Amino acid sequence: MRKKLAELVARYAHAEFLPPFSTEELAAVEEKLGVELPEEYRAFLVEVSRGEEDTGSAFLLPPEDGLLCLTPDATPSAPFPFGDDAVEVLRRRIAKKKRGDDEPAVDGPWNGALPLMGRGDGEFDCLVLHGPERGRMWKYWDAGWAPICVVKKGVAEPVPFLDWVEEHIKELVGSAPPPIKPDAKEIRLVGLGLTSVPPAVFEAVGAEKLVLPTNQLAVLPPELTKLTSLRVLSLADNALRELPGWIGDFRALEELYLSGNPLGSLPETIGRLGSLQRLTLAKTGLRSLPETLDGLQRLAELDLRWNAIEVLPESVEALPALRVLKLLGNPLRRLPSWIARTAVEELELEKLPELDLAKALAALSDLPALRTLGIYPPHQELPPSLAGLRQVKWLKLIGLGLRGVPREVLAMQELETLSLDQNQLTAIPDEVFQMPKLTSLVLFSNPISRDEVARLRERWQHVTIEYL
Incomplete structure (x- = not known):
């Protein structure tokens, strides 16, 4: 016993x-x-x-x-x-x-x-x-x-x-998590209702991955700093109201997941995470980002969805490795002009009710690295500046109520994939299939008939049409 x-x-x-x-x-x-x-x-x-x-x-x-x-x-x-x-x-x-x-x-x-x-x-x-x-x-x-x-x-x-x-x-x-061995490289304690970190975690000083999402952690114990080899730290969907300053001590950290915690702000020391490549901050109550963010020189993905950020700070401009920037659900009014000097390749303009879409697309036309762009509601009308995005290879125009393919899209000669899900399309003009590099057309949830899709597939066999 x-x-x-x-x-x-x-x-x-x-x-x-x-x-x-x-x-x-x-x-x-x-x-x-x-x-x-x-x-x-x-x-x-x-x-x-x-x-x-x-x-x-x-x-x-x-x-x-x-x-x-x-x-x-x-x-x-x-x-x-x-x-x-x-x-x-x-x-x-x-x-x-x-x-x-x-x-x-x-x-x-x-x-x-x-x-x-x-x-x-x-x-x-x-x-x-x-x-x-x-x-x-x-x-x-x-x-x-x-x-x-x-x-x-x-x-x-x-x-x-x-x-x-x-x-x-x-x-x-x-029902308890598996035993945590002192030589463990990966520790997963998911959805267990934990209010504290088990002491055995602190003994696994060589651990490279610590996964603690969907618990009830309100405070992070400083003993975590013993895990100096951590590359992945997942704390999503807990009850953290503050990120301790010593978070900057994890110099080997490559991925940090904080989404779903009521943080409200980030410590300045987060800029010391020089190895960080992915940072998720969705639904954390952020209104601003620390200026020290420019210390994340290897950051490739930044997830800021569903916060209260009105202005992107210039510290984001100074992230040379940034490729994916997620902005959904923020009260942004504009994209800063300096975004053209970043290396962002993927951007989704979704649930940004205050955003001036015409000015945003004009700013993106000068972003040479941009390859994937998504435009979603509430943007119902597409401005002429869309035609200037000739560098985009994958365009997503989803749920916009489109009854036809906008003429501006046909000017995007580098386009390889066109996603038109959840619109009101009943036909696709021949000009779409004559775009020189198009290889994939996505038509899920449109009222176009199966017979019409079959006819298009038979005629334009060089383009894959995805449709249910």
């Missing part, structure tokens, strides 16, 4: 068990309860643990905490209210219970039992202290009392304390 608890603590950040009772401490507890505890439970308390530290999981309550869960009129030293006859009736009903049937239960006072685990909504697993059920586990909830049983071959067998605690440890270990 001690080994199993040690494994649980090592793998499950919520589990933190208190040391065993001394004989004298146990005697004091029994005096307070007014009853001698069942032998299996007594042995567990003095040889293994007195129960779990209060970490919010309520897996195994110490006896004193169990007392606090009792109703004011409950008396542990009073006789347990159910004798052999009542117990036998309940067990027969449990053995015959079918899926979907109500759980068998019986009303009675809360006496002679000690809560050991709270399951929420007033439900407890309890240890019986008196009578023929002494040492066995019962459940109490709003329907009353019921013995905890294991049904085997049509018979409901009672569950004693040690079987109960062993089963729950097994369940927790089974």
Whole structure:
């Protein structure tokens, strides 16, 4: 049992068990309860643990905490209210219970039992202290009392304390993340509801990848700086309100995922991450970016989606390796003229309600590296400046309500892929297929007929038409 608890603590950040009772401490507890505890439970308390530290999981309550869960009129030293006859009736009903049937239960006072685990909504697993059920586990909830049983071959067998605690440890270990070895190179703890980083993580000093998304981390422990070899750190969808200044100490970090945290701002030290190539900051409440961002000389992808950024700082201009810039859902009014001096290859103008599209496309016409451009709602009208984007190879005009292919598109002689998903197209003019470099046309979710698509495929076999 001690080994199993040690494994649980090592793998499950919520589990933190208190040391065993001394004989004298146990005697004091029994005096307070007014009853001698069942032998299996007594042995567990003095040889293994007195129960779990209060970490919010309520897996195994110490006896004193169990007392606090009792109703004011409950008396542990009073006789347990159910004798052999009542117990036998309940067990027969449990053995015959079918899926979907109500759980068998019986009303009675809360006496002679000690809560050991709270399951929420007033439900407890309890240890019986008196009578023929002494040492066995019962459940109490709003329907009353019921013995905890294991049904085997049509018979409901009672569950004693040690079987109960062993089963729950097994369940927790089974749902816990895999053991973290000191020589681990990759650590993945995804969606476990963690409120703290397991201590075993700090021992894996050679780890290169630490993945902790979709938890409940509100603070990052400084012990993480022991992981000096980290190349990937994923903290997306946690509860971080602040990124500590020591984040800049991860000089080997290449990918940092922070999306979905209510940060509001970034520390100036983030500019010290000279090896960083990908930075995701979607839905982080940012209104601005630190000027030190220009220290990220190897940054290739910057994700700023769904923030409150109105102006892109000049520090973005000084990112020589930047290839992908994601701006969806920001109140940007314009793209700065200096964007033409960047190496951005991919840009999506989506859900930017304040953006002046004509001026934005004019600025992009001077961006020689631009290869992929997406234009989405709310931009319903395409300005003539679109024709100036002759360097673009993949153009996405999606969900704009187009009933025809804009003439400006035909001037984009380097275009290889044209995506026209989710529009109102019923026909495609021949001029589209006569564009010199076009090899792919995407027409998903348009009212064009299958017969017309078949005719186009037969006639223009050098162009792949994607359509369902």
